[in-house]
Amino acid sequence: MKSNELDWANLSFGYVPTDVNVRCTFRDGQWGPIEETASEHINLHMAATALHYGQEIFEGLKAFRGKDGKIRIFRLEENAKRIIESAKGLMMEPVPAEIFCEMVKRVVKANERFIPPYGSGASLYIRPLEIGISARVGVKPSSEYTFIVFVSPVGPYFKEGFKPTNICVMREFDRVAPKGTGRWKVGGNYAASIAAGEKAHSLGYSAVLYLDPREKKYLDECGPANFFAIKDGKYITPASDSILPSITNKSFMQLARDMGLEVEERHIPIEELDYVSEAAACGTAAVASPVAEVDDLDTGKKYIIAKDGKPGPVTTELYNRLRAIQLGETEDIHGWNTIL
């Protein structure tokens, strides 16, 4: 596809082929050279551990074309650190942060013509992934790994824009186990969430708000996104060892403090939703997606959060501040951007 044929303003959140992706393989105890390829395929052994025992981890981050025309990658080092934790969790070989950062910068530069223009609302989504490639039949970690970074220009996650949607709670499915892999960015967690997600979508909900898998009393996270709420002028977000530490959430916590809000990371019982003034899911894809209503499918209880159907003022301010940093419209006081 030619980048000048792309309709930036109407891109969806989907895969668009670009010019190249970058790869690096760990073999014989060391990471090899970084390779660029135009191929969209991987030549993989059919007994690779990624295919049978789920040795697959990934990341998701974005690059933006700023107001000044410069390219900014948001929180690159944080993503580099997080994939190391995910690798350790599944006994995979961690990709050194320098290699991670180098490869992300290289793939963004090589696909510069696919970075959507400033003002389009679109961005360049960056997807790093690591897989175990050794042939194994017995359950054992791989000794060889491939790390790939590809990019795809994406539009806003929700076509409707920054508008509250309804989400639901159900106790029929858990995404992760209490001492399981929830704190790592693992493909298997998503496999475990597909049935619940499809059920929620078929009932008209944008996502499932999971409860903690041990007691089913506290809020955990919102499918592929973290959850936060505003209560009595405080930013509250679940503390849980079964959720993925979202970098967007971490950024919002900092911005909330900058705005003079108190931040509480703690257990949030589901009943507390009766007392919150705003709520949202947050993650790289949508940044923040405000919640209108949380419906508990098992009890029939409905928690109405956005009473006028509009995003709340604090969520809107947080969203605008984060976007302004990503787009270079405001000073990056926390040093979150890597400028290429």
Ligand SMILES: *Cc1c(COP(=O)(O)O)cnc(C)c1O
């Ligand atoms: C990626 C992800 C998030 C969001 O994390 P960000 O770093 O903000 O993009 C939240 N929950 C899960 C389960 C995820 O995989």
